[in-house]
Amino acid sequence: MDYAFFPGCIAKNVYPGIEKATRIVFEKMNVGLHDYPYSCCPPPGVVACYDKDTWYALGARNLALSEPDNRDIMTICAGCYGTLHNVWHELQHNDAKRAYVNEHLGRIGMTYKGTSRPIHFVDLLDGMRDTITQNKEVDLDLRVAVHYGCHYLKPTTVTGENSESPMLLDEIVGLVGCKSIPFKDRLTCCGAGGGVMSGEPELSLKIMERKLKNIKKADVDCIVNICSFCHMNFDQSQKKLESFDIPVLHLNQLLGLAFGVKHKHLGLHMNLVSTRDLVKKVKGAKKGRDEE
Amino acid sequence: MDKTMDDIIREGNAYACIQCGRCTGSCPSGRECGLRTRKIIHMARVGIDVFKTEELWDCTTCFTCQERCPKEVKITDIIIELRNLAVKNSYYPSMADVPKIIIQNLYRTGNGQPLSPEVSKLRSIIGLDKEPNDIAKDKEALADFQKLLDGLPLMRWGGI
Ligand code: SF4
Ligand code: SF4
Numbered sequence: 001m002d003y004a005f006f007p008g009c010i011a012k013n014v015y016p017g018i019e020k021a022t023r024i025v026f027e028k029m030n031v032g033l034h035d036y037p038y039s040c041c042p043p044p045g046v047v048a049c050y051d052k053d054t055w056y057a058l059g060a061r062n063l064a065l066s067e068p069d070n071r072d073i074m075t076i077c078a079g080c081y082g083t084l085h086n087v088w089h090e091l092q093h094n095d096a097k098r099a100y101v102n103e104h105l106g107r108i109g110m111t112y113k114g115t116s117r118p119i120h121f122v123d124l125l126d127g128m129r130d131t132i133t134q135n136k137e138v139d140l141d142l143r144v145a146v147h148y149g150c151h152y153l154k155p156t157t158v159t160g161e162n163s164e165s166p167m168l169l170d171e172i173v174g175l176v177g178c179k180s181i182p183f184k185d186r187l188t189c190c191g192a193g194g195g196v197m198s199g200e201p202e203l204s205l206k207i208m209e210r211k212l213k214n215i216k217k218a219d220v221d222c223i224v225n226i227c228s229f230c231h232m233n234f235d236q237s238q239k240k241l242e243s244f245d246i247p248v249l250h251l252n253q254l255l256g257l258a259f260g261v262k263h264k265h266l267g268l269h270m271n272l273v274s275t276r277d278l279v280k281k282v283k284g285a286k287k288g289r290d291e292e
Numbered sequence: 293m294d295k296t297m298d299d300i301i302r303e304g305n306a307y308a309c310i311q312c313g314r315c316t317g318s319c320p321s322g323r324e325c326g327l328r329t330r331k332i333i334h335m336a337r338v339g340i341d342v343f344k345t346e347e348l349w350d351c352t353t354c355f356t357c358q359e360r361c362p363k364e365v366k367i368t369d370i371i372i373e374l375r376n377l378a379v380k381n382s383y384y385p386s387m388a389d390v391p392k393i394i395i396q397n398l399y400r401t402g403n404g405q406p407l408s409p410e411v412s413k414l415r416s417i418i419g420l421d422k423e424p425n426d427i428a429k430d431k432e433a434l435a436d437f438q439k440l441l442d443g444l445p446l447m448r449w450g451g452i
Contacts, residue, residue, distance in 0.1 A: 009405035012403070012426065016411060016418060019424075020418045020420055037434075039398070039426075040403040042404065043404050046391045049372055050376065050379045050395070050446055053444065104440060104444060107439065107440065154358070154359055155359065163355075163359050188354070189320045189352045189354035189356070191320070194351050195349070195391050196350065198394060199390060199391055207321060210324070265419070267414070270418075
């Protein structure tokens with residue numbers, strides 16, 4: 001299997017451990033990831049909220065890059081997925097908009113055909129459950145709080161997901177021995193989207209604080225997300241709020257640990273909230289398994 | 293393809309709103325600030341220039357209201373369109389400086405969040421290329437991207 005790989009600017013330029021973990025984990029599962037000269041998605045918060053037509057045109061440029069190679073595009077961030085998938089979806093049935101983006105792309109010698117589909121990596125993992133189990137070296141035995149990310153789930157008219165009781169991520173962490181612990185308002189927004197984190201950081205932090213309080217009550221070992229942007233918000237906000245210390249892992253970093261990859265190769269030591277205790281716990285589980 | 297207030301209300305199905313308030317009750321942002329989603333829809337419908345209100349920018353675009361609305365009002369879509377209208381009419385949110393920097397970064401490097409020397413170092417520590425294999429590295433692609441962006445409305449409305 002081969003995909004065009006869309007890492008997104010947070011995984012590339014802020015939390016490179018996420019990019020690295022993704023490359024390692026998918027290589028182990030025999031999925032080829034290919035690079036293209038992508039720009040950022042562009043961000044739904046700032047660009048779509050300022051000018052939607054620009055958002056369509058820049059999104060279409062990214063989508064068109066792997067069309068000559070017939071490759072679908074794998075994203076690892078709900079924000080990138082939200083942009084690319086919404087743009088793709090709109091251009092599938094809005095001919096006027098498609099003509100508009102092609103008129104602009106024509107200025108730089110490109111055409112958008114819509115033949116390469118964006119896919120969120122967790123949907124890809126859904127069809128690879130056996131491969132995940134085969135690659136598992138450690139049963140992690142962790143209590144985790146999962147976070148889906150709004151733009152992976154919604155709007156359901158575009159995503160086709162179940163936005164009120166999704167189970168996919170809970171099931172996937174279960175495959176590597178983790179238990180997804182329920183907590184109050186588990187599906188609410190982390191507060192980062194819509195340009196609120198950049199435009200109104202205090203409001204964003206309040207939304208996050210409420211979320212973290214609920215997670216803290218669930219007494220988990222870590223937060224597991226499928227969105228680099230939420231990941232950044234969870235990690236950075238805890239540092240700002242000073243009253244929380246729940247480690248934050250992108251799902252691909254969690255899978256990396258379960259596949260026996262060293263935590264430093266996954267960039268876990270680069271998080272602001274320390275992952276030391278978590279890593280110790282996983283090492284204990286690994287040792288237990290080796291001695292059996 | 294500029295939309296008028298009327299286009300936005302009609303396309304977003306705002307006339308179907310029964311003012312039940314489920315949107316406001318579902319809003320994670322409204323719990324912490326003055327955003328009242330139901331009120332935004334109401335104001336839009338009765339012809340008030342709601343794109344001028346600051347609360348419009350408190351929405352995280354989480355789509356919860358839109359999912360839960362019993363009358364299928366495309367609430368979040370409406371909010372995003374109203375923001376577009378606000379930008380075109382120069383009603384920027386009071387704290388729009390950071391978004392502006394993001395747009396400048398996007399133009400300069402192809403990424404809203406550019407690479408810093410610190411992260412470049414972190415990348416090589418964990419065995420990634422110092423610079424991501426993306427548009428910022430590919431100067432030809434970046435020049436084309438800038439040419440593309442030069443002709444798009446964001447550069448006209450984005451205030452940069
Ligand atoms: S949920 Fe829908 S019908 Fe109810 S007030 Fe909000 S927009 Fe109107
Ligand atoms: S989309 Fe905006 S208005 Fe609607 S619930 Fe989310 S934050 Fe509130």
